[in-house]
Amino acid sequence: MSVDAVVFDIGRVLIEWSPERFYDRVIGPERRQALFAEVDLMEMNDAIDRGADFRETVYRCADRHAHWRDEIRMWHDNWLEMASPEIPHSVRLLRALRARGVPVFALTNFGVGTFAVASAAYPFFAEFDRAFVSGHLEVMKPEPRIYEILEQETGLAPDRLIFTDDKEENVAMARARGWKTHLFTGPQGWADTLVAAGLLTEKEAT
Structure with missing residues (x-):
């Protein structure tokens, strides 16, 4: 070869790279499953991977889902723990x-x-x-x-x-x-x- x-x-x-593992640890598996079912975090992450601003994209998503605001913001604020x-x-x-x-x-x-x-x-x-x-x-x-x-x-x-x-x-x-x-x-x-x-x-x- x-x-x-x-x-x-x-x-x-x-x-x-395991966001699921991070959220399971921080908010528990049941809440994590509910979050991932309700909010398309992978679509949000794809936008970032295509060049969208990291913080702005995450925080905008958090504002659209106010009852998950703190958890979604973790995608930015605690990102290194996922990676x-x-x-x-x-x-x-x-x-x-x-x-x-x-x-x-x-x-x-x-x-x-x-x-x-x-x-x-x-x-x-x-x-x-x-x-x-x-x-x-x-x-x-x-x-x-x-x-x-x-x-x-x-x-x-x-x-x-x-x-x-x-x-x-x-x-x-x-x-x-x-x-x-x-x-x-x-x-x-x-x-x-x-x-x-x-x-x-x-x-x-x-």
Whole structure:
């Protein structure tokens, strides 16, 4: 398998992302289920990932649902608690690839504001050769355009890229474009794929 560069998703690949777990802990599972059933928080988050202002978008949604105002505002005020902790083995793989001189990119659905918050909390965000962030590009996975932008900006042929993501639809779009892909279900499987591709040794991939 000939690969010139590795492309990482971030959420649920390099850092955990679990709003449900946060709300279960803070307001309890029953209230969380009621909140998520009544308010489309994922639609709100998609707007942020497309480039909408982080605080303004969350607070506007909170104002539309006054009886959930405090809980919805937590999406902004406590966001880092939802996006933590980092996944240590995945971060080690990122750094091992860089130590080998392999170009490493991020291709991620992330807001402008949330990416800034996460970058301050996780130093490895600065270690990508380049991060392709949906909020800055105003286009999201699995829309073809965001993959096309990465190809154009890096100058790399699709079949020279290997990409991991935790969502099948995002992986499927990359595969349809000719990228090599791995559906992320845990860091060990990704490590095994990188070893099989000849990008890391087994020792480097631990």
